[in-house]
Amino acid sequence: MxxxxxxxxxxxxxxxxxxxxxxxxxxxxxxxxxxxxxxxxxxxxxxxxxxxxxxxxxxxxxxxxxxxxxxxxxxxxxxxxxxxxxxxxxxxxxxxxxxxxxxxxxxxxxxxxxxxxMAPAVAELSLTFTLALLRRVERLDHSLRSGRTWEDARMAPRAREISGACIGVVGASRTGRRYIEACTALGAEVRVYDPYLSADDPLARLSTSLEKLCAASDVVAVHAPQTPETRGLIGRDQLALLQDGTAFVNTARSTIVDMDALYAEVSSGRIDAALDVFDLEPLPIDDRWRSLPNALLTPHIAGATxxxxxxxxxxxxxxxxxxxxxxxxxxxxxxxxxxxxx
Incomplete structure (x- = not known):
């Protein structure tokens, strides 16, 4: 129009x-x-x-x-x-x-x-990120595009399947619930952190503390809303609990995560990340996140289908x-x- x-x-x-x-x-x-x-x-x-x-x-x-x-x-x-x-x-x-x-x-x-x-669209991208990181797609793609040999590219950490993987979901929002449904349908074991879950909520049986979720998960996916209470919810201490090789997915808001602490963990190669949201948007051409071989990035477009x-x-x-x-x-x-x- x-x-x-x-x-x-x-x-x-x-x-x-x-x-x-x-x-x-x-x-x-x-x-x-x-x-x-x-x-x-x-x-x-x-x-x-x-x-x-x-x-x-x-x-x-x-x-x-x-x-x-x-x-x-x-x-x-x-x-x-x-x-x-x-x-x-x-x-x-x-x-x-x-x-x-x-x-x-x-x-x-x-x-x-x-x-x-937008909930189905955001949940779908979060699932896409989850599958990609479990299969190390971002590392493999970067290796082949950056001129490394075929053999070197194949030396990426061994891939995981989602079936049997432990998926930790931060926030039982609309998108979080759609994401949980999709992961569960594919055979994942899901745990949820959301202090607002009521005892009669169907997800209550999956509830755990944020610390336990971070320590036990193969994938941590953020689906919490941006509120004063969630600002900085996932900081250096929580990220330090992640196992080596954990995948971290955020299609919610960057303010929920200490992005400096997350960058330190990802840039060290200890964990991989897929992000649709950033502290500064549009993301500058020379931003530090753009060069990481183990980071999968999209321009805040999860809900736009x-x-x-x-x-x-x-x-x-x-x-x-x-x-x-x-x-x-x-x-x-x-x-x-x-x-x-x-």
Whole structure:
């Protein structure tokens, strides 16, 4: 959708659809956009065009439903005053920390997010990383590409299979649970660290301490949210407990891990790592991580698949239908929820 103010004609409900222009067609292909247009009068304005108060006011004055994504202005007192008819916010992405404010919560406006759309994609990349590191793919590939001989390349540490391997999962989040299902289906023995697991949770039987998990696992995969409580959760002491040859996978957030301590362990060759997230993004061309032969890296793209984007757009449409029918939002976020969410 290339127009900054494209309008889809339909009924009277005023809907503002504001996702980054580069991602618009991924989230809202024609069929999804048509379904949305059946529910209201849709005005499409990318968030980059709403950054000034004047521009926001011109669009938001009559808006009842705001469909947002990254880059949308923070809904503070100023912006809420410019959108006096706002009844509901449907976030097409995951984290809403940047979007909401105390003034927003005080206004009592319901909000929902589409993080569930990305969970299968993130879990799948985490599984891909797990299998690759167990089979030493990153080391073998680097050896063959860097000019080492065939024989030298074959001298990489002997590969492991996932069946029978001990997989330690930090965080029983949506993605963590999808990852656990996949690993278990492939025959892995899974252990979980999550202090919020209740006694009646199906994963409670797999629960262990973080220290025991680190010491016993062949693979440690991070699936915890980024919160003040999880910042620096895995530090030098925890990483020192990892066995030689352990694989470390992080598709969550870099702040959960002491990245300097992790780099020291990986650069020594003692453990291998696969990372989708970094302290500094975009990752500089000359960043230290890029040269490590036992590190597998991707540019914070775990949740970005064709399928996940389409699911997110569909979640928005389904949530709007529920809201208009007076039904509870399936993916609602409350102030209390946000304390435990990334």
């Amino acid at each position: 290339n127009s900054n103010n494209a309008v889809v004609q339909s009924p009277a409900l005023k809907i503002l659809l504001s996702v980054p222009e580069a991602e618009f067609d991924s989230f809202f292909p024609p069929s999804t956009l048509a379904a949305l247009a059946e529910l209201g009068h849709v005005t499409v304005v990318p968030p980059e065009a709403l950054q000034s108060s004047k521009a926001f006011a011109e669009v938001a004055e009559d808006v009842e439903i705001a469909i947002t994504a990254w880059g949308f202005p923070r809904l503070d007192a100023t912006h809420l005053a410019l959108a006096p008819k706002l009844r509901c916010v449907l976030h097409a992405a995951s984290s809403v920390h940047f979007l909401v404010s105390e003034d927003f919560w005080e206004a009592g406006i319901p909000i929902s997010q589409s993080g569930a759309a 064709v399928d996940s984007r389409r699911r997110a757009g569909q979640i928005v449409v389904d949530e709007l239908r529920r809201f208009l029918a007076g039904e509870p939002l399936e993916h609602a976020v409350t102030r209390t929820d946000l304390e435990k969410m990334g």
